[in-house]
Amino acid sequence: MPEKIILHWLNFSRSHRILWLLEELNVDYELKLYQRTKEFRAPKELNKVHPLGKSPVIEIVAADGTSKVIAESGHITNYLIRKYDTEGRLVPSSDDDKEKAEWFLHYVEGTLQPLLVSLLVGETAKQMAPFGTKFLVNKVVKAMNDGFYLSELLKNLDYLESIAKAQHAKGSEYLVGDKLNGADILASFPIQQNVFSNPERAQSIFGRSDVYKKYPHLHQWAQFIAKEPKYVKANQIIEKLEGKSKL
Template identity: 50%
Template sequence: MSSTDKFILHWLDQSRSHRILWLFETLGLNYELKIYKRTKEFRAPKELEKVHPLGKSPVIEIIREGKEPLLLAETGHIIQYVVENYDTTNILKTSTPEEKELVDYYLHFTEASLQGFLVALLVGQIAQTKAPWGTGFLVKLVTSGINSQYFQPELLKSLKFLESQLAKKSTNQYFVGNKLTGADVILSFPIIDNLFSNPARASTLSGGEVNLVRDFPNLHAWTENVLKLPSYVKTNEIIDKKLGSKL
Protein backbone atom coordinates (compact mmCIF):
# COMPACT_ATOMS: atom_id res chain seq x y z
CA MET A 1 0.00 0.00 0.00
CA SER A 2 1.30 3.43 -0.88
CA SER A 3 -0.18 6.93 -0.94
CA THR A 4 0.48 7.06 -4.70
CA ASP A 5 -1.81 4.07 -5.40
CA LYS A 6 -4.70 4.84 -7.74
CA PHE A 7 -8.07 3.17 -8.05
CA ILE A 8 -10.40 2.38 -10.93
CA LEU A 9 -14.03 1.69 -10.07
CA HIS A 10 -16.13 -0.18 -12.61
CA TRP A 11 -19.54 1.25 -11.74
CA LEU A 12 -22.81 -0.12 -13.10
CA ASP A 13 -26.00 1.89 -12.88
CA GLN A 14 -28.58 0.85 -10.26
CA SER A 15 -26.15 -1.55 -8.67
CA ARG A 16 -24.22 -2.49 -5.58
CA SER A 17 -21.25 -0.54 -6.96
CA HIS A 18 -22.75 2.76 -5.79
CA ARG A 19 -21.60 2.05 -2.25
CA ILE A 20 -18.00 1.59 -3.45
CA LEU A 21 -18.16 5.06 -4.95
CA TRP A 22 -19.41 6.24 -1.55
CA LEU A 23 -16.53 4.34 0.11
CA PHE A 24 -13.96 6.06 -2.14
CA GLU A 25 -15.53 9.47 -1.53
CA THR A 26 -15.63 8.88 2.22
CA LEU A 27 -11.95 7.96 2.30
CA GLY A 28 -10.95 10.69 -0.18
CA LEU A 29 -9.17 8.22 -2.49
CA ASN A 30 -7.69 9.05 -5.86
CA TYR A 31 -9.95 7.17 -8.26
CA GLU A 32 -11.15 6.98 -11.83
CA LEU A 33 -14.80 6.15 -12.44
CA LYS A 34 -15.73 3.91 -15.37
CA ILE A 35 -19.46 3.95 -15.96
CA TYR A 36 -21.44 1.06 -17.50
CA LYS A 37 -25.13 1.24 -18.37
CA ARG A 38 -27.41 -1.75 -17.98
CA THR A 39 -28.82 -3.41 -21.10
CA LYS A 40 -32.56 -3.35 -21.79
CA GLU A 41 -32.75 -6.77 -20.12
CA PHE A 42 -31.36 -5.06 -16.98
CA ARG A 43 -28.08 -7.01 -17.27
CA ALA A 44 -24.53 -5.73 -17.12
CA PRO A 45 -23.05 -5.03 -20.58
CA LYS A 46 -20.61 -7.61 -21.98
CA GLU A 47 -17.63 -5.22 -21.58
CA LEU A 48 -17.65 -5.94 -17.85
CA GLU A 49 -16.62 -9.54 -18.62
CA LYS A 50 -13.37 -8.14 -20.04
CA VAL A 51 -12.66 -6.67 -16.60
CA HIS A 52 -13.61 -9.74 -14.54
CA PRO A 53 -14.84 -13.13 -15.81
CA LEU A 54 -18.13 -12.89 -13.88
CA GLY A 55 -18.97 -9.59 -15.59
CA LYS A 56 -20.53 -8.08 -12.45
CA SER A 57 -20.14 -4.82 -10.65
CA PRO A 58 -18.56 -3.61 -8.46
CA VAL A 59 -15.05 -4.48 -9.53
CA ILE A 60 -12.07 -2.31 -8.68
CA GLU A 61 -8.49 -2.16 -9.88
CA ILE A 62 -5.73 -0.83 -7.67
CA ILE A 63 -2.84 0.56 -9.68
CA ARG A 64 0.38 0.24 -7.68
CA GLU A 65 3.81 1.47 -8.68
CA GLY A 66 6.19 -1.36 -9.56
CA LYS A 67 3.51 -4.04 -9.09
CA GLU A 68 0.80 -5.71 -11.13
CA PRO A 69 -2.60 -4.00 -10.78
CA LEU A 70 -4.74 -5.68 -8.15
CA LEU A 71 -8.25 -6.66 -9.30
CA LEU A 72 -10.86 -7.00 -6.57
CA ALA A 73 -14.47 -8.15 -6.80
CA GLU A 74 -17.25 -8.69 -4.22
CA THR A 75 -18.45 -5.62 -2.35
CA GLY A 76 -17.71 -7.00 1.12
CA HIS A 77 -14.19 -8.04 0.14
CA ILE A 78 -13.53 -4.66 -1.52
CA ILE A 79 -14.74 -2.72 1.55
CA GLN A 80 -12.69 -4.89 3.90
CA TYR A 81 -9.50 -4.62 1.81
CA VAL A 82 -9.76 -0.90 1.14
CA VAL A 83 -10.54 0.03 4.75
CA GLU A 84 -7.77 -2.20 6.09
CA ASN A 85 -5.15 -0.85 3.68
CA TYR A 86 -6.16 2.69 2.75
CA ASP A 87 -8.14 4.15 5.68
CA THR A 88 -4.97 5.68 7.11
CA THR A 89 -6.78 8.25 9.27
CA ASN A 90 -9.36 5.85 10.74
CA ILE A 91 -12.38 7.40 9.05
CA LEU A 92 -14.18 4.06 8.86
CA LYS A 93 -11.95 1.83 10.99
CA THR A 94 -13.40 0.63 14.26
CA SER A 95 -11.72 1.18 17.61
CA THR A 96 -12.10 -2.28 19.19
CA PRO A 97 -11.69 -5.89 17.96
CA GLU A 98 -15.33 -6.56 18.93
CA GLU A 99 -16.52 -3.73 16.67
CA LYS A 100 -14.29 -4.96 13.84
CA GLU A 101 -15.80 -8.45 14.19
CA LEU A 102 -19.30 -6.96 14.01
CA VAL A 103 -18.47 -4.98 10.87
CA ASP A 104 -17.11 -8.18 9.28
CA TYR A 105 -20.35 -9.94 10.24
CA TYR A 106 -22.43 -7.28 8.45
CA LEU A 107 -20.15 -7.42 5.38
CA HIS A 108 -20.99 -11.14 5.09
CA PHE A 109 -24.61 -10.98 6.26
CA THR A 110 -25.56 -8.33 3.71
CA GLU A 111 -24.38 -10.21 0.64
CA ALA A 112 -24.73 -13.82 1.83
CA SER A 113 -28.18 -13.52 3.45
CA LEU A 114 -30.14 -10.29 3.03
CA GLN A 115 -29.33 -9.44 -0.58
CA GLY A 116 -30.22 -12.96 -1.80
CA PHE A 117 -33.84 -12.61 -0.64
CA LEU A 118 -34.11 -9.18 -2.24
CA VAL A 119 -32.67 -10.35 -5.55
CA ALA A 120 -35.06 -13.31 -5.60
CA LEU A 121 -38.03 -11.01 -4.99
CA LEU A 122 -36.87 -8.47 -7.59
CA VAL A 123 -36.31 -11.22 -10.18
CA GLY A 124 -39.79 -12.60 -9.39
CA GLN A 125 -41.24 -9.15 -10.12
CA ILE A 126 -39.42 -9.00 -13.46
CA ALA A 127 -40.59 -12.55 -14.31
CA GLN A 128 -44.20 -11.43 -13.91
CA THR A 129 -43.72 -8.64 -16.44
CA LYS A 130 -41.91 -10.92 -18.93
CA ALA A 131 -44.34 -13.85 -18.89
CA PRO A 132 -45.21 -15.03 -22.41
CA TRP A 133 -48.66 -14.10 -23.64
CA GLY A 134 -51.38 -16.01 -21.82
CA THR A 135 -49.11 -17.27 -19.01
CA GLY A 136 -49.08 -14.10 -16.86
CA PHE A 137 -51.63 -15.43 -14.40
CA LEU A 138 -49.77 -18.71 -13.96
CA VAL A 139 -46.36 -17.05 -13.57
CA LYS A 140 -47.82 -14.67 -10.99
CA LEU A 141 -49.41 -17.55 -9.11
CA VAL A 142 -46.13 -19.51 -8.96
CA THR A 143 -43.87 -16.55 -8.05
CA SER A 144 -46.35 -15.22 -5.46
CA GLY A 145 -46.58 -18.68 -3.89
CA ILE A 146 -42.80 -19.04 -3.61
CA ASN A 147 -42.43 -15.46 -2.38
CA SER A 148 -45.04 -15.73 0.35
CA GLN A 149 -43.79 -19.15 1.49
CA TYR A 150 -40.12 -18.33 1.57
CA PHE A 151 -38.58 -15.06 0.36
CA GLN A 152 -40.98 -12.55 1.97
CA PRO A 153 -40.87 -14.07 5.48
CA GLU A 154 -37.07 -14.33 5.21
CA LEU A 155 -36.76 -10.71 4.11
CA LEU A 156 -38.99 -9.57 6.96
CA LYS A 157 -37.03 -11.66 9.45
CA SER A 158 -33.80 -10.00 8.29
CA LEU A 159 -35.31 -6.51 8.46
CA LYS A 160 -36.67 -7.16 11.97
CA PHE A 161 -33.24 -8.40 12.97
CA LEU A 162 -31.54 -5.22 11.68
CA GLU A 163 -34.21 -3.07 13.33
CA SER A 164 -33.58 -4.79 16.67
CA GLN A 165 -29.81 -4.35 16.29
CA LEU A 166 -30.25 -0.59 15.93
CA ALA A 167 -32.92 -0.41 18.67
CA LYS A 168 -30.60 -1.84 21.29
CA LYS A 169 -27.84 0.70 20.60
CA SER A 170 -27.46 4.09 22.23
CA THR A 171 -27.56 5.62 18.73
CA ASN A 172 -29.56 4.41 15.73
CA GLN A 173 -27.43 6.52 13.38
CA TYR A 174 -24.82 3.82 12.74
CA PHE A 175 -24.79 0.02 12.82
CA VAL A 176 -21.52 -0.38 14.73
CA GLY A 177 -20.26 1.88 17.52
CA ASN A 178 -20.97 5.59 17.28
CA LYS A 179 -19.49 6.26 13.87
CA LEU A 180 -19.75 5.40 10.21
CA THR A 181 -18.17 2.02 9.35
CA GLY A 182 -18.10 -0.47 6.48
CA ALA A 183 -21.32 -1.94 7.93
CA ASP A 184 -23.25 1.22 7.05
CA VAL A 185 -21.60 1.35 3.64
CA ILE A 186 -22.55 -2.22 2.66
CA LEU A 187 -26.08 -1.98 4.09
CA SER A 188 -26.83 1.22 2.19
CA PHE A 189 -27.69 -0.66 -1.03
CA PRO A 190 -30.31 -3.13 0.25
CA ILE A 191 -31.82 -0.80 2.83
CA ILE A 192 -31.73 2.55 1.05
CA ASP A 193 -31.47 1.86 -2.69
CA ASN A 194 -33.63 -1.29 -2.77
CA LEU A 195 -36.17 -0.44 -0.08
CA PHE A 196 -36.47 3.02 1.51
CA SER A 197 -35.92 4.88 -1.78
CA ASN A 198 -39.01 3.18 -3.20
CA PRO A 199 -41.62 2.54 -0.45
CA ALA A 200 -44.27 1.33 -2.90
CA ARG A 201 -41.95 -1.30 -4.37
CA ALA A 202 -40.76 -2.24 -0.86
CA SER A 203 -44.35 -2.83 0.19
CA THR A 204 -45.06 -5.01 -2.86
CA LEU A 205 -41.81 -6.94 -2.41
CA SER A 206 -42.59 -7.71 1.20
CA GLY A 207 -46.11 -8.93 0.49
CA GLY A 208 -48.11 -5.72 0.64
CA GLU A 209 -48.38 -5.42 4.40
CA VAL A 210 -45.24 -3.53 5.22
CA ASN A 211 -44.97 0.19 5.73
CA LEU A 212 -41.24 0.72 6.14
CA VAL A 213 -41.37 4.03 8.00
CA ARG A 214 -44.05 2.81 10.43
CA ASP A 215 -42.71 -0.71 10.98
CA PHE A 216 -38.98 -0.02 10.99
CA PRO A 217 -38.48 3.37 12.72
CA ASN A 218 -34.83 2.73 13.56
CA LEU A 219 -33.96 1.68 10.00
CA HIS A 220 -35.79 4.78 8.85
CA ALA A 221 -33.78 7.01 11.23
CA TRP A 222 -30.56 5.35 10.05
CA THR A 223 -31.57 5.91 6.40
CA GLU A 224 -32.35 9.59 7.04
CA ASN A 225 -28.97 10.00 8.71
CA VAL A 226 -27.05 8.39 5.82
CA LEU A 227 -28.94 10.44 3.22
CA LYS A 228 -27.73 13.63 4.94
CA LEU A 229 -24.05 12.68 5.19
CA PRO A 230 -21.99 15.04 3.00
CA SER A 231 -20.02 12.14 1.47
CA TYR A 232 -23.27 10.36 0.51
CA VAL A 233 -24.80 13.54 -0.91
CA LYS A 234 -21.63 14.15 -2.93
CA THR A 235 -21.64 10.55 -4.24
CA ASN A 236 -25.16 11.00 -5.61
CA GLU A 237 -24.23 14.38 -7.10
CA ILE A 238 -21.24 12.86 -8.93
CA ILE A 239 -23.50 10.30 -10.60
CA ASP A 240 -26.29 12.78 -11.31
CA LYS A 241 -23.75 14.97 -13.04
CA LYS A 242 -22.19 12.12 -15.05
CA LEU A 243 -25.48 10.56 -16.12
CA GLY A 244 -27.49 13.75 -16.26
CA SER A 245 -30.28 12.07 -14.33
CA LYS A 246 -31.13 10.77 -10.89
CA LEU A 247 -30.57 7.08 -10.16
Protein backbone atom coordinates in the same frame (compact mmCIF):
# COMPACT_ATOMS: atom_id res chain seq x y z
CA MET B 1 3.60 7.27 -10.36
CA PRO B 2 1.60 6.20 -7.30
CA GLU B 3 -0.88 3.37 -7.65
CA LYS B 4 -4.25 4.12 -9.17
CA ILE B 5 -7.70 2.86 -8.16
CA ILE B 6 -10.35 2.34 -10.83
CA LEU B 7 -13.98 1.74 -9.82
CA HIS B 8 -16.19 0.04 -12.41
CA TRP B 9 -19.59 1.49 -11.55
CA LEU B 10 -22.90 0.11 -12.83
CA ASN B 11 -26.19 2.00 -12.51
CA PHE B 12 -28.60 0.76 -9.85
CA SER B 13 -26.09 -1.67 -8.39
CA ARG B 14 -24.08 -2.45 -5.30
CA SER B 15 -21.24 -0.44 -6.83
CA HIS B 16 -22.70 2.88 -5.71
CA ARG B 17 -21.68 2.37 -2.09
CA ILE B 18 -18.07 1.66 -3.17
CA LEU B 19 -18.11 5.11 -4.76
CA TRP B 20 -19.34 6.44 -1.41
CA LEU B 21 -16.55 4.52 0.37
CA LEU B 22 -13.87 5.95 -1.96
CA GLU B 23 -15.19 9.43 -1.20
CA GLU B 24 -15.02 8.70 2.55
CA LEU B 25 -11.41 7.54 2.15
CA ASN B 26 -10.40 10.75 0.36
CA VAL B 27 -8.32 8.87 -2.20
CA ASP B 28 -7.81 9.59 -5.89
CA TYR B 29 -9.72 7.23 -8.10
CA GLU B 30 -10.97 6.89 -11.63
CA LEU B 31 -14.62 6.13 -12.31
CA LYS B 32 -15.74 4.01 -15.27
CA LEU B 33 -19.48 4.00 -15.84
CA TYR B 34 -21.60 1.15 -17.24
CA GLN B 35 -25.31 1.06 -17.97
CA ARG B 36 -27.64 -1.90 -17.52
CA THR B 37 -29.20 -3.44 -20.63
CA LYS B 38 -32.94 -3.32 -21.38
CA GLU B 39 -33.20 -6.67 -19.55
CA PHE B 40 -31.69 -4.98 -16.45
CA ARG B 41 -28.52 -7.08 -16.75
CA ALA B 42 -24.90 -5.90 -16.58
CA PRO B 43 -23.51 -5.11 -20.05
CA LYS B 44 -21.02 -7.48 -21.70
CA GLU B 45 -18.17 -4.92 -21.41
CA LEU B 46 -17.92 -5.82 -17.72
CA ASN B 47 -16.82 -9.35 -18.70
CA LYS B 48 -13.58 -7.80 -19.94
CA VAL B 49 -12.86 -6.47 -16.47
CA HIS B 50 -13.68 -9.67 -14.51
CA PRO B 51 -14.79 -13.09 -15.78
CA LEU B 52 -18.02 -12.95 -13.74
CA GLY B 53 -18.97 -9.66 -15.43
CA LYS B 54 -20.43 -8.06 -12.32
CA SER B 55 -20.11 -4.72 -10.60
CA PRO B 56 -18.68 -3.52 -8.25
CA VAL B 57 -15.19 -4.44 -9.29
CA ILE B 58 -12.15 -2.34 -8.53
CA GLU B 59 -8.79 -2.37 -10.26
CA ILE B 60 -5.64 -1.46 -8.42
CA VAL B 61 -2.97 -0.41 -10.89
CA ALA B 62 0.46 -0.51 -9.26
CA ALA B 63 3.28 1.94 -9.91
CA ASP B 64 4.95 -0.60 -12.25
CA GLY B 65 1.78 -0.81 -14.38
CA THR B 66 0.67 -4.27 -13.21
CA SER B 67 -2.93 -4.34 -12.15
CA LYS B 68 -5.13 -6.52 -10.00
CA VAL B 69 -8.89 -6.80 -10.06
CA ILE B 70 -10.85 -7.20 -6.83
CA ALA B 71 -14.48 -8.30 -6.60
CA GLU B 72 -17.11 -8.96 -3.90
CA SER B 73 -18.47 -5.89 -2.11
CA GLY B 74 -17.60 -7.08 1.41
CA HIS B 75 -14.06 -7.93 0.37
CA ILE B 76 -13.59 -4.67 -1.56
CA THR B 77 -14.80 -2.73 1.50
CA ASN B 78 -12.38 -4.58 3.78
CA TYR B 79 -9.51 -4.17 1.35
CA LEU B 80 -9.99 -0.44 0.77
CA ILE B 81 -10.43 0.39 4.45
CA ARG B 82 -7.41 -1.68 5.50
CA LYS B 83 -5.20 -0.15 2.83
CA TYR B 84 -6.34 3.45 2.55
CA ASP B 85 -8.01 4.38 5.84
CA THR B 86 -4.67 5.32 7.37
CA GLU B 87 -6.30 7.41 10.12
CA GLY B 88 -8.79 4.69 11.08
CA ARG B 89 -11.76 7.01 10.45
CA LEU B 90 -13.98 4.09 9.44
CA VAL B 91 -12.55 1.59 11.94
CA PRO B 92 -14.83 0.91 14.94
CA SER B 93 -13.45 1.94 18.34
CA SER B 94 -13.54 -1.41 20.17
CA ASP B 95 -12.54 -4.97 19.24
CA ASP B 96 -16.11 -6.05 19.86
CA ASP B 97 -17.43 -3.45 17.41
CA LYS B 98 -14.74 -4.38 14.86
CA GLU B 99 -16.00 -7.95 15.02
CA LYS B 100 -19.61 -6.83 14.59
CA ALA B 101 -18.70 -4.66 11.58
CA GLU B 102 -16.83 -7.60 10.06
CA TRP B 103 -19.89 -9.80 10.56
CA PHE B 104 -22.03 -7.16 8.83
CA LEU B 105 -19.84 -7.25 5.71
CA HIS B 106 -20.50 -10.99 5.40
CA TYR B 107 -24.15 -10.80 6.45
CA VAL B 108 -25.24 -8.06 4.04
CA GLU B 109 -23.92 -9.93 1.02
CA GLY B 110 -24.32 -13.54 2.19
CA THR B 111 -27.82 -13.38 3.65
CA LEU B 112 -29.65 -10.11 3.00
CA GLN B 113 -28.78 -9.18 -0.57
CA PRO B 114 -29.49 -12.61 -2.17
CA LEU B 115 -33.11 -12.37 -0.97
CA LEU B 116 -33.54 -9.03 -2.73
CA VAL B 117 -31.93 -10.41 -5.90
CA SER B 118 -34.34 -13.37 -5.93
CA LEU B 119 -37.33 -11.08 -5.37
CA LEU B 120 -36.13 -9.06 -8.35
CA VAL B 121 -35.73 -12.20 -10.49
CA GLY B 122 -39.33 -13.09 -9.58
CA GLU B 123 -40.53 -9.61 -10.57
CA THR B 124 -38.73 -9.91 -13.89
CA ALA B 125 -40.34 -13.32 -14.52
CA LYS B 126 -43.77 -11.79 -13.86
CA GLN B 127 -43.11 -8.94 -16.27
CA MET B 128 -41.81 -11.26 -18.96
CA ALA B 129 -44.69 -13.72 -18.71
CA PRO B 130 -46.37 -14.13 -22.12
CA PHE B 131 -49.95 -12.93 -22.55
CA GLY B 132 -52.43 -15.37 -21.03
CA THR B 133 -49.96 -16.82 -18.50
CA LYS B 134 -49.53 -13.76 -16.28
CA PHE B 135 -52.02 -14.88 -13.65
CA LEU B 136 -50.36 -18.26 -13.19
CA VAL B 137 -46.80 -16.91 -13.27
CA ASN B 138 -47.78 -14.37 -10.61
CA LYS B 139 -49.14 -17.24 -8.51
CA VAL B 140 -45.95 -19.33 -8.82
CA VAL B 141 -43.72 -16.37 -7.95
CA LYS B 142 -45.98 -15.43 -5.02
CA ALA B 143 -45.75 -18.99 -3.67
CA MET B 144 -41.94 -18.89 -3.78
CA ASN B 145 -41.83 -15.43 -2.20
CA ASP B 146 -44.31 -16.28 0.58
CA GLY B 147 -42.67 -19.65 1.18
CA PHE B 148 -39.11 -18.41 1.23
CA TYR B 149 -37.75 -15.11 -0.12
CA LEU B 150 -40.24 -12.65 1.34
CA SER B 151 -40.74 -14.45 4.64
CA GLU B 152 -36.93 -14.60 5.06
CA LEU B 153 -36.57 -10.92 4.13
CA LEU B 154 -39.18 -9.90 6.72
CA LYS B 155 -37.38 -11.97 9.36
CA ASN B 156 -34.17 -10.14 8.42
CA LEU B 157 -35.79 -6.71 8.58
CA ASP B 158 -37.21 -7.56 12.03
CA TYR B 159 -33.71 -8.50 13.12
CA LEU B 160 -32.15 -5.36 11.63
CA GLU B 161 -34.88 -3.23 13.25
CA SER B 162 -33.92 -4.71 16.64
CA ILE B 163 -30.26 -3.84 15.96
CA ALA B 164 -31.09 -0.24 14.92
CA LYS B 165 -33.41 0.12 17.93
CA ALA B 166 -30.69 -1.01 20.34
CA GLN B 167 -28.23 1.40 18.69
CA HIS B 168 -30.68 4.31 18.98
CA ALA B 169 -31.22 3.44 22.65
CA LYS B 170 -27.46 3.87 23.09
CA GLY B 171 -27.59 7.23 21.33
CA SER B 172 -25.90 6.05 18.13
CA GLU B 173 -27.26 6.64 14.63
CA TYR B 174 -25.02 3.93 13.11
CA LEU B 175 -25.51 0.16 12.79
CA VAL B 176 -22.36 -0.69 14.76
CA GLY B 177 -20.61 1.30 17.49
CA ASP B 178 -20.66 5.08 17.62
CA LYS B 179 -19.25 6.08 14.24
CA LEU B 180 -19.69 5.43 10.54
CA ASN B 181 -18.05 2.21 9.31
CA GLY B 182 -18.24 -0.42 6.57
CA ALA B 183 -21.48 -1.87 7.99
CA ASP B 184 -23.49 1.29 7.26
CA ILE B 185 -21.88 1.75 3.86
CA LEU B 186 -22.52 -1.83 2.78
CA ALA B 187 -26.08 -1.92 4.15
CA SER B 188 -26.97 1.32 2.36
CA PHE B 189 -27.77 -0.42 -0.91
CA PRO B 190 -30.09 -3.25 0.22
CA ILE B 191 -31.82 -1.30 2.99
CA GLN B 192 -31.68 2.42 2.29
CA GLN B 193 -31.67 2.45 -1.50
CA ASN B 194 -33.82 -0.62 -2.16
CA VAL B 195 -36.41 -0.27 0.54
CA PHE B 196 -36.56 3.09 2.31
CA SER B 197 -35.73 5.56 -0.44
CA ASN B 198 -37.81 3.73 -3.01
CA PRO B 199 -41.49 3.55 -1.97
CA GLU B 200 -42.45 2.07 -5.33
CA ARG B 201 -40.00 -0.79 -4.96
CA ALA B 202 -40.98 -1.26 -1.29
CA GLN B 203 -44.62 -1.49 -2.38
CA SER B 204 -43.74 -4.03 -5.05
CA ILE B 205 -41.62 -6.12 -2.64
CA PHE B 206 -43.99 -6.11 0.30
CA GLY B 207 -47.31 -5.59 -1.44
CA ARG B 208 -48.08 -3.02 1.26
CA SER B 209 -46.97 0.48 2.03
CA ASP B 210 -46.68 0.49 5.82
CA VAL B 211 -43.09 -0.77 5.80
CA TYR B 212 -41.84 2.60 7.11
CA LYS B 213 -44.18 2.39 10.07
CA LYS B 214 -43.28 -1.22 10.75
CA TYR B 215 -39.55 -0.49 10.88
CA PRO B 216 -39.25 2.99 12.41
CA HIS B 217 -35.66 2.59 13.62
CA LEU B 218 -34.41 1.23 10.30
CA HIS B 219 -36.24 4.07 8.59
CA GLN B 220 -34.54 6.58 10.90
CA TRP B 221 -31.17 5.00 10.10
CA ALA B 222 -31.90 5.14 6.35
CA GLN B 223 -32.82 8.82 6.58
CA PHE B 224 -29.69 9.57 8.57
CA ILE B 225 -27.44 7.69 6.11
CA ALA B 226 -28.99 9.53 3.16
CA LYS B 227 -27.67 12.79 4.63
CA GLU B 228 -24.07 11.65 5.18
CA PRO B 229 -22.03 14.32 3.35
CA LYS B 230 -19.87 11.92 1.32
CA TYR B 231 -22.89 9.83 0.33
CA VAL B 232 -24.58 13.03 -0.86
CA LYS B 233 -21.39 13.86 -2.77
CA ALA B 234 -21.31 10.41 -4.42
CA ASN B 235 -24.88 10.99 -5.59
CA GLN B 236 -23.96 14.41 -6.94
CA ILE B 237 -21.00 13.00 -8.90
CA ILE B 238 -23.28 10.51 -10.60
CA GLU B 239 -26.06 13.03 -11.21
CA LYS B 240 -23.58 15.33 -12.89
CA LEU B 241 -22.23 12.57 -15.13
CA GLU B 242 -25.39 10.64 -15.79
CA GLY B 243 -28.48 12.55 -14.87
CA LYS B 244 -30.55 11.64 -11.83
CA SER B 245 -32.74 9.06 -13.49
CA LYS B 246 -29.75 6.82 -14.23
CA LEU B 247 -28.82 6.23 -10.57
